[in-house]
Amino acid sequence: MSDNAASTTKEFTEEVAPRTTTLRNKLGYAIGDVGNNFLFDMGQLYLLKYFTDVLQLPAALAGTVFLVAKVWDAFMDMSVGTWIDNRQNIGPRGKYRPFILWAAIPLALLLIANFSVPDFSVTGKMIWAYISYMIFGTVYSISNVPFGSMIPTMTRNSQERSELASFRQAGSNLGLMLATIGFMPIVNMLPTDHEGYTVAVIGFAVVGVACQWISYFNIKEVYKEAPKPKATKEDLKKSFKALLKNRPLVTLCIVNLFTFSAFNLKLAVQVYYCEYILKDNTAVSYLGFFSIGMVFVAVALVPLLTKRFDKKTVYSMGCVIWATADILGFFFASNTVLLVIFTSIAYLGNGFTSALNWALVSDCVEYGEWQSGIRSEGMVYSAFTYFRKLSQAIAGFVPGIILTWVGYVPNQQQTATALLGIRGLMFFYSAAMAIMTVIIMHYLYPLTEKRYHEVLVQLLKRRDKDAVVEATTVKD
Template identity: 50%
Template sequence: MTQHSVTLAAAQPAGAVQTPLLTLREKLAYGLGDVGNGFMFDLGQIYLLKFYTDTLGLPPAAAGGVFFFTKLFDALADFSVGTWVDRRRNIGPRGKFRPFILFGAVPLGLATVASFWQPGFSPDGTLLWAYFSYMLFGLIYSIVNIPYGSMIAAMTQDPVERAQLAAWRQGGSNLALLITTVCFVPLLAWVPTSQQGALWVVGGFALAGVLLQLFCYANIHERIGRPEAVQRRAPPFPLLDGVRAIGRNTPLLLLCLVNLLTFSAFNVKLVAQVYYCQYVLRDIGILPYMGFFSMGCVFLGVACVPWLSKHRGKKVTFVLGCAIWALGDLCNYFWPTPGALPFILFSCLAFFGSALVNSLYWAFASDAVEYGEWKTGLRTEGMVYSFFTFSRKLSQAIAGSLPGVVLAWVGYRPNSVQTPTAEHGITLLMFIYPGLLALLTLVVWWCFYRLDEVRYEGILLALQQRRQATGPAGDRA
């Protein structure tokens, strides 16, 4: 038995459930799965708005509308997919969640390429194509990503290992963000200068993403859940009961609220930084360097999460991250200095703090699965995770549409020298919006979140005792 398992056993109440430890290969594979997801998702989140405004020639407000309405569609798709996953009962040897990764990877890669295709239509036709292609991408992404995220709750119930899995996932997400931020713009200079030349770069990222998702599928395993035979016989729980269970899951609802704040802040920052480097700093070449150093600090933050979570708890780690994030962004705004170096240094501080915040969301969401099961008697991994991602898609809708609206309001003109008003609008998006939302998140989480490690261990013990009392036939989870 490892030192970690001895420590965990000593910390748990007598009779608490013991879960098998995960292998390093499994954690690595799970993290690489989000590298694959990120290669395709980050291209759209960071560069697609600029592609719409500067390449397709869509008006900024119309381009922002594409993000707003397609992300609302994605949010509904997430919850539908989560419900579908939870109500599946003909579960084969591949498991409950893994088949979605296997069969959805290639279609997701094709949809990524389609969203960056220049159709050559009329302005109205081009706008319709932007809506169709990005909605298609969002639907397929939901089908792949909802089961992938739900896997944490099915892989382990060990809270330390869940924090580690969440950190591996965030590390994978940040690695994808680093590579797309640093490499995408330089690679564009290497491809043919034809109208569709950028598709070569997008296609390369999409192919790499598909291969990484397939590697993830082949190396992760579902451990938590009832025996397969019981799953095949059990009828699906009523849909209305599942919805009511979500409404009674207080930690999940609070998690969705703060995620709406921080994920919106983070994604607005990602979109704004492309415009900020080109039009405020007047050097788009800074973007890869900023991405390299700031993402390096993100990896440092991700590496700190397991230790901080184990010794200080997830709640304290999360609040600390919010404070550091807000400090970095607000310093960048209120103490501007000439040159790119101070901007990069304060940005590194902000991204380090954001890593502490974003790394823990998946662990909190998995904890909410057990809380919901304890509270209502229903184990709804898919619905919990999809409701959580519903809030993320709402924040993406805000993050995608808000920059377009602000750019139109301040008089942004593509590929031109901007007015002082436009530059200040971009600066507000880059620093003030994320900095203030990080502060608000700190206050909300510190004051209202109550599901700490001690209470979580008590819930696990209560669930084990409930299962032992009722037997497999009485366990509807």
């Protein structure tokens, strides 16, 4: 980008998209995702191992819980997004913030229920697991879809959105780091694993609620819109058709199906990798501290990189780093130190993509409104999270099937085939998904910074014109 172009872009940004968030708002948004992760990551990190090694459920059956529940969650995200977009009674707390406040305690109680399965038969345990995890996912949608939909209402400034997305990712990874470091030591302190899992989850659930409430009191919706007229079936059809025509959104959804399934699958499998390949359960805590800690480096670098390069370029750059580290890890991560080194580099690359997702999906909101005339933050965000939930279904289902296929037996010495299957799940799957993401982003994602600015200028001019017409009509 030339100096003149950069100067023009800066002037444009300051004129039509001024900065509207404070450091307090950004920190509040970050703390909200610490809470989200305390309440959510327990399932992604430890629930599969709780099912297989504590409840003694067959791995393939345990994996189906994730498949069914996450597909259900994906549809719930779309339903919640549609409902939120079409709410009529919006109070002084705002359109999105109240959900963060009221959903926190039910979400915590349901999380505890997931790790407190009674001593039923296998069938009874499976029924409990299905029901509790599906209800948990529904309530999480009610909390998380509004939380993620807030960025377009907090600022229109593209750079500030990148900063908010980075703060959110920092909060997310702080929550993930603390959950990875602190959970298993608590479990190991208790007389039995069953008691340990329950007590650890209760502790993280309580702190998660506190973090969400802190977030509620420190973020605000700057750009508030009047409630929309009650949507008809025809309006909803138009909105869904507009989503399908939103090329940046569709592309972003597809690549998140790849990257997020890889990320979550790695989180689920690393517990098995440390126990059965490295024979070092404490390695999970080291991974949490060093490798997830590297994501903070990525979060700090993203705002600097996006000042020089398009977000699309930085996104692909992260995937290249990620894929390279995981390929090397498959061949060389034979001890705890090497595992931490290669996984840390992979998470650095992943941090670029994770930090930018929320900024990119906010850009898709404006693009969709410019393209179709329909603005729907909730539906855009829920469409995005729909694919992320599908990716979580893959991340929970695939390990269960592969572990069964390679002959995994809980709490026993594993065969060479089983160990190879665990290594492949840990490294090759995520490397392949990262490479696919680079290819798809390069060829299909159309929003460069220049193009986004053009879209936003035209959109704001259209809004001003519509406002003048409406005012004239009212006057007449």
